[in-house]
Amino acid sequence: MRGTVQGVGFRPFAYRLARTMRLSGFVLNDSAGVLIEIEGSDAACFPDAIRAQAPPRARIDSIDVLELAPAGGERFQILESLNGRSATRIGADCATCAECRRELTDPASRFFGYPFVNCTHCGPRFTITRALPYDRAQTAMASFAMCQACAADYGDPENRRFHAEPVACPDCGPRLSHPIGEVAARLASGAIVALKGIGGFHLFCAPAMTLRSASSGYARHVSRSRSP
Ligand SMILES: [Zn+2]
Numbered sequence: 763m764r765g766t767v768q769g770v771g772f773r774p775f776a777y778r779l780a781r782t783m784r785l786s787g788f789v790l791n792d793s794a795g796v797l798i799e800i801e802g803s804d805a806a807c808f809p810d811a812i813r814a815q816a817p818p819r820a821r822i823d824s825i826d827v828l829e830l831a832p833a834g835g836e837r838f839q840i841l842e843s844l845n846g847r848s849a850t851r852i853g854a855d856c857a858t859c860a861e862c863r864r865e866l867t868d869p870a871s872r873f874f875g876y877p878f879v880n881c882t883h884c885g886p887r888f889t890i891t892r893a894l895p896y897d898r899a900q901t902a903m904a905s906f907a908m909c910q911a912c913a914a915d916y917g918d919p920e921n922r923r924f925h926a927e928p929v930a931c932p933d934c935g936p937r938l939s940h941p942i943g944e945v946a947a948r949l950a951s952g953a954i955v956a957l958k959g960i961g962g963f964h965l966f967c968a969p970a971m972t973l974r975s976a977s978s979g980y981a982r983h984v985s986r987s988r989s990p
């Protein structure tokens with residue numbers, strides 16, 4: 763299967779679909795995209811089901827089907843990636859999904875109030891990737907070792923953070939360099955705030971300040987400090 767199929771939750775999706783359809787076999791990432799082997803009475807329907815139900819961020823360009831002799835397997839597995847030069851595309855950064863937003867505002871969730879909450883359906887991809895294949899060690903998240911809870915989510919095929927490379931929580935992930943309360947107070951006193959987002963900087967100012975005065979103030983500051 764070729765297309766945007768890595769880093770978009772494709773393997774756990776194939777795993778759940780195969781289990782629902784009572785198919786055995788495996789799924790893995792390879793240098794061309796995703797390789798799936800399936801066996802069972804509904805196997806012929808699998809490619810259509812894949813196309814119809816693919817995860818929101820996946821884009822399937824093509825599915826090549828090859829018939830093999832039955833292997834007699836009994837379960838479906840997610841296998842480690844095959845090494846090789848990667849020809850697959852990396853997905854774009856994506857706004858926080860509804861489920862992550864719910865956790866963000868749920869006091870019972872460990873992601874409560876955590877600004878970098880993400881999962882396989884949302885969060886940064888392209889802007890944190892340094893090299894392919896897409897793998898945490900090759901992203902800007904490499905220096906943040908996962909805590910136990912995040913590692914458990916990452917390793918659980920039933921969890922929507924299964925192999926979500928940027929997975930992070932307040933215990934193990936990046937933190938804000940300035941508390942939100944401090945930033946709000948600076949804004950209220952007329953300061954301009956440049957906030958580094960997923961893919962660039964956002965300029966913030968109090969509503970009373972016009973866009974023109976905010977951006978020219980920021981430009982003056984930037985040229986004065988010679989910051990990039
Ligand atoms: Zn999410």
Ligand SMILES: [Zn+2]
Nearest residue numbers: 909912931934
């Ligand atoms: Zn964590």
